[in-house]
Amino acid sequence: MNDRETLLRLINKFNGGKILVIGDIMLDEFVWGKVSRISPEAPVPVVEVTKEDIMLGGAANVLKNIRALGGQALLLGVIGSDYNGERFMEILKEGGYSTDGIIVDESRHTSIKTRVIAQHQQVVRFDRESKDDLSVKTYREIIGLLRSLLSQYNAVIVSDYGKGLINRGIISTILRFKKNNGLIVSVDPKIRNFRFYKGVTVITPNQKEAEEACGFEINSSKTLMKAGTHLLKKYGTDAILITRGEYGMSLFQKDGTVKHIPTIAKEVYDVTGAGDTVISALSLALAVKAKWIDACILSNHAAGIVVGKLGTATASAQELKTSVQNSREPLL
Ligand SMILES: Nc1ncnc2c1ncn2[C@@H]1O[C@H](COP(=O)(O)OP(=O)(O)OP(=O)(O)O)[C@@H](O)[C@H]1O
Ligand SMILES: [Mg+2]
Incomplete structure (x- = not known):
């Protein structure tokens, strides 16, 4: 049953969902300005800065999404011992988030992506980050933290942006715990790390990621079916959720059930971060014992809300309720 009442009841239970988010932490920085001339130094525009903004990105954006939806979450990840790392810690503290899961590694840079935007156009983006594997010391620290924390959570979200935090050892530590405790483990994947994900609950x-993981193009309902079935089998998960941008999402379950859920977004302003919203709402719903289809419908609503907002946005529990209430029958 995925009637409105069931979905609304689930949203009301979100505050009981406890999620551990582990993954690559990033900062998203935006510098807005005006271009009035070309530089005398080089053939590039001079941007007169009018506004700057910095926000949580990567795994830290997943943390933000869960909080917005009313859930409880702790972020486990690594930053560098640098200015941007200090800024990251300040943002966490100002937002009232715990910093207990943040490890500082002196050999790494805090990942930050800075976009310069003038006259509504991105002029340049510069990235500062470390993509190397973790040092042995940092890896051990993370494993220690994971072991001490896992029993307190209903679900773990692995937010893998391929910057070096997620590796086989970290996933197997989580899976060892999952075996005995029915923990939900959901992964937002990075293509080259797929081999680590065998045995998680859902990917x-x-x-595009599904196509790359399968080695063939998805260009028909037949190839979509083939991809979902292939990934389910290959990675031994309970479910595979392929997100399909403007076409919504497709859920493939171990028992053979397949459901295609069309997007609910009416006006699309900015699709950045929609994937973070999907995995956040999905995992939170599963953590409060939603059925797969209900968890997906809710995550689809949440994504539909954030693509209708500018910037890396989040959806609140109230917005999600309104979206569910306003949706046309049938819900699926
Ligand atoms: N153009 C769009 N129109 C309507 N809905 C959209 C659009 N783009 C994304 N969505 C919604 O957001 C969900 C996730 O989007 P998408 O499949 O693009 O994930 P993604 O590529 O992982 O996103 P991200 O940019 O965050 O990595 C979709 O399943 C859909 O519900
Ligand atoms: Mg994504």
Whole structure:
């Protein structure tokens, strides 16, 4: 049953969901300005800065999404011992988030992506980050933290942006715990790390990631079916959720059930971060014991809300309720 009442009841239970988010932490920085001339130094525009903004990105954006939806979450990840790392800690503290899961590694840079935007156009983006594997010391620290924390959570979200935090050892530590405790483990994948994900509860690739993981193109309902079935079998998960941008999402379950859920977004302003919203709402719903289809419908609503907002946005529990209430029958 995925009637409105069931979905609304689930949203009301979100505050009981406890999620551990582990993954690559990033900062998203935006510098807005005006271009009035070309530089005398080089053939590039001079941007007169009018506004700057910095926000949580990567795994830290997943943390933000869960909080917005009313859930409880702790972020486990690594930053560098640098200025941007200090800024990251300040943002966490100002937002009232715990910093207990943040490890500082002196050999790494805090990942930050800075976009310069003038006259509504991105002029340049510069990235500062470390992509190397973790040092042995940091790896051990993370494993220690994971072991001490896992029993307190209903679900773990692995937010893998391929910057070096997620590796086989970290996933197997989580899976060892899952075996005895029914923990939900959901993964937002990075293509080159797929081999680590065997045995997790659910993977949420977008269409491109699913295509790359399968080695063939998804260009028909037949190839979509083939991809979902292939990934389910290959990675031994309970479910695969392929997110398909403007076409919504497709859920493939171990028992053979397949459901295609069309997007509910009416106006699309900015699709950045929609994947983070999907995995956040999905995992939170599963953590409060939602059925798969209900968890997906809710995550689809949440994504539909954030793509209708500018910037890396989040959806609140109230917005999600309104979206569910306003949706046309049938819900699926
Ligand atoms: N253009 C769009 N129109 C309507 N809905 C959209 C659009 N793009 C994304 N969505 C919604 O957001 C969900 C996730 O989007 P998508 O499949 O693009 O994930 P993604 O590529 O992982 O996103 P991200 O950019 O965050 O990595 C979709 O399943 C859909 O519900
Ligand atoms: Mg994504």
